[in-house]
Amino acid sequence: MATPTVDEGDDPVAAARRVHRRTGPTFYLATRLFPARVRRETYVLYGFFRLADEVVDDPDRTDPAAQRRELDRIERAALGREPTDDPILAAFADLRERYDLPAREVETFVDAMRMDVERDRYESHDDLAAYLRGSSVAVANVMLAVMGPDDPDAARPHAAALAEAFQLTNFLRDVREDVQDYGRVYLPQDRLAAAGTSDAQIRSLTCTEAVADAISAELERTEKRYAEGVEGIQHLPRDCQFPVLLAAVCYADHHRAIRDRDYDVLSSRPTLSRSRRLALLARTWWHWHRTADPVATFVRASSIPTVETLSTPEPARSRCSIRRFFRA
Structure with a gap:
């Protein structure tokens, strides 16, 4: 899947919401029901997390060294350590500052993306x-x-x-x-x-x-x-x-x-x-x-x-006729 792109003049929340709707329909449905104070911020958070995730999940990006450099750039921009013209990254950096989000959470997340490279x-x-x-x-x-x-x-x-x-x-x-x-x-x-x-x-x-x-x-x-x-x-x-x-x-x-x-x-x-x-x-x-x-x-x-049910051992099951344990 190609990395989501936005126009430079695009509203970052609208851009992040479009990314969310297109790539995460299950969570998007739930996000729409958050109160406005949380809903807007969740779109920005999702947009940031997806932006980093796509660096390692984009089939057109196959050079591990280039992927690591891009993740480094995203991390620095998200933590306000370098300027960015990406509206989603800029919106996330602003959100992180307003909520005083610990830098370690951003770093830990990006570290997991690096693990996908390695x-x-x-x-x-x-x-x-x-x-x-x-x-x-x-x-x-x-x-x-x-x-x-x-x-x-x-x-x-x-x-x-x-x-x-x-x-x-x-x-x-x-x-x-x-x-x-x-x-x-x-x-x-x-x-x-x-x-x-x-x-x-x-x-x-x-x-x-x-x-x-x-x-x-x-x-x-x-x-x-x-x-x-x-x-x-x-x-x-x-x-x-x-x-x-x-x-x-x-x-x-x-x-x-x-x-x-x-x-x-x-x-x-x-x-x-x-x-x-x-x-x-x-x-x-x-x-x-x-x-x-x-x-x-x-x-x-x-x-x-x-x-x-989880604490009870499941009975022997045939692969042709499997007993199911679901709520109606």
Whole structure:
């Protein structure tokens, strides 16, 4: 995908919003429901994060040294260490100063993008944790600063868990794309080995019983991160709780799509249609209106197993007829 471009005279928020709408429809739906004080800033944040992400995901940029130089330039401009004529970068630098965002969060995020230049696999979940700290937790910490919860320390570990869940869902949804377009495998190598498969099998884009077992195990692990993350939505400002909850329900719905295809994420990329996202919006709003409780709403509106189900071993399943554990 080509790096998003904007006209020099373009309004940076409008430019960032267009990038968001085009490249992140699931989160864009949730972002539109934030209060105005958060919505504008979220467009700018997303535009910045996407700008850096595209440096390592643009198939036309294949020179690692050039990618590192561009990431260095983006980091310096974002931290106000050099001038920029990029409206999104300038808007982010202004936002960072207004909210006094720690430079380390920007640096940690860009470091994760550098890892995408240098690495194409991770040996274990512990090995992957450093990447997640930059690619997802740093984003959550910045979003928390913009939302302004009364007790950031109470909200922070849950926000980190939810951000990691979103990123892990992206990894599971995008296995085929990551292999085909970027030559990367984010599924930990020890997970693949434990299931009886390998990095080479993933790169062959051929789904086997062992690959399906590895994907199934990763779904269950990720769903525990959702549970931990959703428990902390109560610590967010009231006007931010529903949009974050909706994002969780929509992202988690990719797990239903993956299970519906018998865990085969190698043949094609599972996606959510616009009608499906709108249906999830209606369903989540209905339960939120009735309970005003993030956990209760997530249990009723999402398509992933409940916490109780996660703690119970899954029965033996046939790849031809898989028993599903979804909420209606």
